[in-house]
Amino acid sequence: MCDTDTTERRPVIRVVDLVKRFGGRAVLNGINLEVHPGETIVIMGGSGCGKSTLLRHMVASLFGDEGRVELLGQNLNDLNESGLNALRLRFGILFQSGALFNSMTVGENVALPLREHTGLDEQTIDIMVKIKLEQVGLREAADLMPSEISGGMKKRAGLARAISLDPEILFYDEPSAGLDPVTSAEIDQLIMDLSGKLGVTSVVVTHEMDSAFTIADRMAMLDMGRMLKIGPRSEFEALRDGPETGDETGDLIRQFLRGDPEGPITARRLSTGYEEDILATAGE
Amino acid sequence: MSAGAGQRNFVEVLGARLIGSISYIGGMAILLTQAIGASKATLARSSGRQAIVGQMVRVGVRSVGIVCLVQTFIGVILALQMAPPLEPLGQVHQIATIIGIAGFRMLGPILTGVIISGFAGASIAAEIGTMVVAEEIEALRAHALNPVRFLVVPRLLATLVMMVLLTIIANWMIAIGGYVTALLVLKPEVSAGYWALMQENLLLRDFYSGLIMAGVFGVLISLIACYEGLKVRGGAEGVGRATTMTVVYSIVSIVLAAGVFTTIFYVFEF
């Protein structure tokens, strides 16, 4: 049920017993996860199960109450701000909304990390920006403002910015959410290109199952702050296509993968005593 | 029993308010410290200096018209209000002194601060709050770019400088408002001796003390605006709240700070 990948190389990301509470409620409740160099891992789970929160811990935007995250061999808890910043230059993030800087053009967005973190002259930066935008198919949009481009273009522009410093790891939060099927497939293709051609390690959070099964080497299923299962894509495919087994965890994952309207997930929701709730309220 | 519960509630609420205020002020103090620490880096870069100039234009240009309008009327009002009580004493010409002191020391900086709270403070809070909601701040951090250096420092320095400059303009407008009133409404000898008397009776420190306050107001306004903006959680609603709170807290803190400063100036006879 745990890590079935047997590569001996050191993991690029290691999440160990990570716990995060928001106002007493554990949103992440003892997460363990290892991501290996060059692979694409997809983290799935229902809305509000803690996917984005887990991602935020991996990119040093949030810090756990217990446990730790190691990125490229360094424990994030041990680093100060400048240590974290040095590490931040080595990974890129595609935010759920694209998170472009709205006061700058698309080209300036991509140029910003280059201007701030490299000593390159403007001419070289210009060329780099063109290359990055071409990689995501947005070269013509360089001079447009973020408010002038579509959602899919924003995602691609965000991706161009994320890869501006040639990162070793790329994190994606719902890269294809809210996009039409063709655009979403294009983004999937981009993710696969980046990991295939550049050897980038990718961590993708999504609940689009088609996209997940297309891009994943390994998959991880998160549920109510716990990691239900981590395994190669083939295992999840077998689970999705196989018959019900009566094994609660397996059936729960199967329902999620298939998107069935009935199953353990929905049963669990129903069993949290509606009547008791009503009666308790009435008794007050 | 219910009285006891009510009392405890009252104490609890009071305590929570107190802790809330302390942590608010503490948060602002931390932000100010960070901004002072980051200001060197901002000033060292041409992009940072450009950002400061851009913010100065934004803070100043939009408000200068309103500042002139409001402050001219303050001069008019002061002259018209002070003339009748001075008349029986034969001291009407002293409105020049009164306008100078009340205007330069207090109304110039305070009203300019109130106007800037509404114009610049609210729009800075809305802008930064919207950036928080759109994950832009998180994106800055993720690119190892310090939001304080990038956003807070330019706004802080720009508001500080523009508050001082606008207050200088405001002082002139108050004086001119008073003069025009004297010219049109009051006895001719009042307007004839107006500028000379103002020069004679006003000390440089009357002028400077107002400008020092104006600079402090600028820091308060921009700090509150940035802090409220960065604190935004939960969408457009949070942004709206942040802008409202920025204006309210700015005005309150301006008046409180003016009280503190005036007391200090009084004690040290400055």
Ligand SMILES: Nc1ncnc2c1ncn2[C@@H]1O[C@H](COP(=O)(O)OP(=O)(O)OP(=O)(O)O)[C@@H](O)[C@H]1O
């Ligand atoms: N800063 C925060 N303060 C308090 N609660 C939070 C915070 N961030 C997230 N949460 C809570 O943690 C839970 C998990 O949130 P998270 O955004 O990680 O979910 P998610 O799996 O990404 O969901 P979605 O698929 O809808 O994006 C939610 O219930 C959310 O309300």
Ligand SMILES: [Mg+2]
């Ligand atoms: Mg999410």
